[in-house]
Amino acid sequence: MPQTPPVKPYAQLRAETAGRDRSLHDKVVTLDAAAALIRDGEHVAIGGCMMSRTPSALIWALVRARRRNLTFSRSIVSSDGDIVFASGIAKKVITSWFSQGIVWGISRVMRAWTESGRAEFEEWSHMSMGLRYRAGAMGLPFMPTRSMMGSDVGRLRAGTTKDFVCPFTGEKLLLLPALNPDVAIIHVQRCDQFGNPQIDGLPFMDHDLALAAKRVILTTERIVSNDQIRRQPDQTAFPFFTVEAVAEVPYGSAPHECYGLYEPFFKHMDLFAEMTRADVEKGVEDYLKRFYFEPKSWTEYLDRLGLNDLLVATRAGRSIYDD
Amino acid sequence: MPQTPPVKPYAQLRAETAGRDRSLHDKVVTLDAAAALIRDGEHVAIGGCMMSRTPSALIWALVRARRRNLTFSRSIVSSDGDIVFASGIAKKVITSWFSQGIVWGISRVMRAWTESGRAEFEEWSHMSMGLRYRAGAMGLPFMPTRSMMGSDVGRLRAGTTKDFVCPFTGEKLLLLPALNPDVAIIHVQRCDQFGNPQIDGLPFMDHDLALAAKRVILTTERIVSNDQIRRQPDQTAFPFFTVEAVAEVPYGSAPHECYGLYEPFFKHMDLFAEMTRADVEKGVEDYLKRFYFEPKSWTEYLDRLGLNDLLVATRAGRSIYDD
Amino acid sequence: MTSLLQRNYTSSELLAVMASRTLADGQTVFAGVGIPLLAATLAQRLHAPGITLLFEGGVLGPFIVPGELPPSTNEQRCTRRANMILPITDVLLLLQRGYVDIGFLGGAQIDRYGNINTSFIGDPAKPKTRLPGTGGGNDIASLAKIVVAMKHEKRRFVEKVDFITSPGFLSGGDSRARAGLPTGGMHKIVTDLAILGVDPASKKLRVEALHPGVAADQVRANTGFSIDFAPNATVTDLPTGRELEVLRQLDPAQLYTA
Amino acid sequence: MTSLLQRNYTSSELLAVMASRTLADGQTVFAGVGIPLLAATLAQRLHAPGITLLFEGGVLGPFIVPGELPPSTNEQRCTRRANMILPITDVLLLLQRGYVDIGFLGGAQIDRYGNINTSFIGDPAKPKTRLPGTGGGNDIASLAKIVVAMKHEKRRFVEKVDFITSPGFLSGGDSRARAGLPTGGMHKIVTDLAILGVDPASKKLRVEALHPGVAADQVRANTGFSIDFAPNATVTDLPTGRELEVLRQLDPAQLYTA
DSSP, rough: OSSOOOOOOOHHHHHHHHHHHOOOOBBBBOOOHHHHHHHHHHHEEEOTTTBBBBHHHHHHHHEEEEEEOEEEEESBSSSHHHHHHTTTSSSEEEOOSSSSGGOOOOOOHHHHHHHTTSSSEEEOHHHHHHHHHHHHHTTOOOEEESSSOHHHHHHHTTTTTTEEEEEOOOEEEEEEEOOOOOOEEEEEEOOOOOOOEOOOOOOOOOOHHHHHHSSEEEEEEEEEOOHHHHHGGGGGGGGGGEEEEEEOOOOTTTBBBBTTOOOOOHHHHHHHHHHHHSSSHHHHHHHIHHHHHSSSHHHHHHHHOOOOHHHHHHHHHHHHOOO | OSOOOOOHHHHHHHHHHHHHSSSSSBOOOOOHHHHTSSSOOOOOEOSSSSTOOOOOOHHHHHHHTTOSSSSEESSSHHHHHHHHHHHHSOOOOEEESSSSSSSOEEEEEEEEHHTTTTTTTEOOOOHHHHHHHHHHHHTEEEEESSSSSHHHHHHTTTTTEEEEOTTTOEEEEEEEEEEOSSSEEEEEEEEEEOOOOOOOOOOOOOOHHHHHEEEEEEEEEEOOOOOHHHGGGGBBOOGGGGGGEEEEEEETTTSBBBTTTTTOOOOHHHHHHHHTTTHHHHHHHHHHHIIIIOOHHHHHHHHOOOHHEEEEEEEHGGGGOOO | OOOOOTTTSOHHHHHHHHHHTTTOOTTTTEEOOOOHHHHHHHHHHHTTTEEEETTTTTTEEEOOOOOOSSSSSSSSGGGTTTTTTOOOOHHHHHHHHHHHHHHOOOOOOOTOOOEEOOOOESSSSSSSOOOOOOHHHHHHHHHSSEEEEEOTTTTTTSOOOOOSSSSSSTTTHHHHHHOOOOOOOEEEEOOSSSSEEEEEEEEEEEEEEEEOOHHHHHHHHOOSSOOOEEEEEEEEEOHHHHHHHHHHHHOOOOOTTO | OOOOOOOSSSSHHHHHHHHHOOOOOTTTTEEEETTTHHHHHHHHTTTTTOOEETTTTTTSOOOOOOTTTOSSTSGGGTTOOEEOOOOOHHHHHHHHHHHOOOOEESSEEEETTOOOOOEEEEEEEHHHHEOOOOOOHHHHHHHEEEEEEEOOTTTEESOOSSSOOOOTTTTSTTHHHHTTOOOOOOEEESSSSSSEEEOOTOEEEEEEEETTOOOOHHHHHSSSSSEEEEEEEEEOOOHHHHHHHHHHHHHHOTTEEE
16 A cells, blocks of 8 residues: 555645535535545545544444545544454554553554554654644645654655755754645534534644545534524634535544533443454454444434443533533 | 844754743733833734734833834734834834725825835735744744745745745745744733733734744733633633733723724724824824823823723624624 | 716726626635725625635635725624634635635736736835735735726836736746746736736736726726737626615725725 | 562552652643653642643643543543643644643653654564554654653663654764754653663663662663663652652542552
8 A cells, every 4th residue: 555645736736626616505414425425445534533523423324334445544543443444444544643542552453453464554743643734724735844853753654754954944854745635524513504613622633634635524413503603703613615514413423522512431432442352353343233233323323332321421521611 | 124034043942932931920010011021122023913902002112111123023014013113113014014904095104114214114925924923833944835926025035035846746835934023912802810811803813923932922901810711721822831921901902903892993093094194204203292102001091092982992892792 | 888977886886896796606705805895795795695705814704794894804893794713824825725716906006917016116125105015915816816906097007017016927928837826817807997807828918898888999098008809808787776786885984985 | 678568559659759750840741641641740739830731632731630530631631621722733833842841751662762662562564563653752752851651671671662653862972963853852761660861971871760679780670771870879759648649639540550
């Protein structure tokens, strides 16, 4: 598999954007219809970070649709990385850290899939991931950095970065190639029918992801009126014209968290770790069957997580606003 | 006078930041004490834009303290540019647009001072100003851009920029030198005693200014508790550890606006235009005497603007939140 | 032929109406205050309700309230019922990223290749008049398709501008692309006499339509360089009553349309 | 000499306490979850109340609630009573801009020049174990002064790490600066046996203090390379009752201190 996607020529970047309908129009679709907009072989950037605002429902729908040969990129992946490997929808994940979470130790799925060569974990430093998306968002072919030099993390990526001497100061710098995903998938607390997204709490890299990507697919906890958005325009996270489609999916980040609404479903995360601990291949197959393929809807999926876990996560999520 | 300040070597940038007390400590000072922190010859970046969130009170205090040989930079200057020229505190303003406002036509003061060579207006494109601050904020020596090429705006600045061919795409780019001001002066709606600033409405370039500058001096409409800040951490505009001092100055942007609180004092802006229309030298001298040197305090200054204008501006300012 | 004396609108109103007609529904339009903002808002209220306005001050998708025109694109009036507020640098970067269809500018001087001067009259080293400068004009003209609205006068339409603040097609042909600007460029110039476009090969300005009652010679006489007419040059339609009515609601104090 | 059997704290508790003592009041500290966060929070509640914590997820100056430790530095628990929330890239850029005094890391392997491996055990092309990778570790270690807390074991303190995830002093001397990293570098390594520092000239790790009851040979036996002792090497003070008490309040479930 080739290293990270090559830098897009500016003419291509401009043509792709110019070719899209960027007007204020209704973009509401179902979850399945949203997943159908993502095609085999595309590079999909995942919004949020680790166990936060993961577009879990959309990934769930992509797994069920048996999408193939996708490349995912994300600042940090948690169990979402395991899922896209184990389900076979991804050949590659570009990220800075890949594990369900420090308390659960090293990911068994990531180890099994990468060490056997079935899939690739392409590693960049966390800031480099951010700067690559930022370059893409700014319409630039690269971003300079003072990080990732001297290390083997940098050495492994040397084929796609450029060593550079600053013409102003004579200092050594590293030029990071812009990352312009085919599609960014982002989960938000609320959004209107036109794709004006509003995010509470941690913004992560989502503004840059949305601007870097060719197009954006949103899932949202709820769809609100355009009037409501326009009363707080300083809370809008990125421009609506980056957005292609919006699906309303309550608890769309479960079993991860959505700031202010629910924390991670910790008992379910324990269960996932446990099921993949002994026999990882069998364990993850059972897990996918039980939680990804057997439920007939996202509500049935949530039902399998269990109402008690949902209430515990919700109680904890809301508590961030308590003194 | 030399062209734009040279790019700071990284060692100097790091040493300057490392040398400052960046702990969470009480930073509240008087307006005069805040002005006293700015020394002759320094490069002062002005927050806000044009007639919005201008740190008018702090500039007023700098004029009264008869500071000398300052360089100012700002995204766009309005009458604040006229004032720093006419008062003699500035030799140079680095900006993208210099006029009181389109409805009042070309600035007489700017014309008189630049055309006679008494002061310099160093022109950059608006995005270039932003990208230069952003490079400075990111700890980078430059930022690439696809703008300002081919034009005479670019030609006049060619001594301080670098033509560049992208090593990834072969495309022509321009490298803009980072701008790291000695001090940024920024007016905000509220702030705590530690310098945690919260801004309502348009953020302009203030986040980048604060991070690019060696230090930041704030004026604020009101000082609130740290508890109040911590209840809405997503509203904090830039890190408190960039801030050296905070002065509470209600109506500290008058006669310009402060989002949600007051609009520009339009009748006063008319008066300024009128007083500088016929005999600019005499007019601006009279203006400075009447509004800058004779009042004994900022409150007396506001009194000279007039209670009626203040109420009109306040009524209009608050109306932004009305449906 | 309608005499100029008989017409029921000012030159500025004509400019605003004609400029508004260059915009299509669904476009993203970067506009400054004055005629550009009036024209874009007029289009939004008539034939192009789905236009998204962008303001340099950091505003995306606002609706301007009639009679409350902002004094610049950097004050709170610009944010009225906006979809999003964002930092200045980020709204300008939307140009570089390619999200803007049309940049809408004014200008003090323009030349035969659509280069605009808003910086210096005379020698930049010793100017006769120092003008306010570029603002976002240079960035908009470097990165987007441009519509300009300005009065048609010989001192404004010059052979060569004293200073290129906002690049048009520079010295014509492919000189703009060679300078590092492969996208955008001058699209339409709306004046109180005519609509100008650009010859696809030479990149010289040319007349594409005359306003009702304007003679070709009148355009030539008010242009400081020899100007061609497009083969299919037409005559524009008169401002309609509805256009003028809405325009006057937007600017009742005639701040920009006197 | 205190016997290890007699001590009233776990190895992890010892690590957290000793690490907390390396921090000074007023410092800005970039910390990951686990021992780093516990140590920084402990310092904040005892000798260094003015420490400002930064989390990779985009948090500036939070106060962690005892018993509600965040599962990573990217969830809402990290934002509790924060001074500011900001995008990930911007919080990481504070490192590059020079606003961070100390970066606080863990690690799977460390070598004699303080290089850290959290990516691969074995040959990176065909690893025995693929580890979770750098996260912000590479950026933190490239741009700030580093404190590391880890268990002192021979398999962790190796002659040469299998992979340099987070750069220490690379191959020693001025090799770090020559690689483009003129600032930062390894400052202290806190283990359950000793405190290590860096020899100013050679940039090799050296023992600066032993914990109470630890013999020099014990450190040598658990280090996979020959290690020197600083001329003025000392013995650390035992964890105090107060330190252990507060630590246990912070992590009552012993998620990180068992």
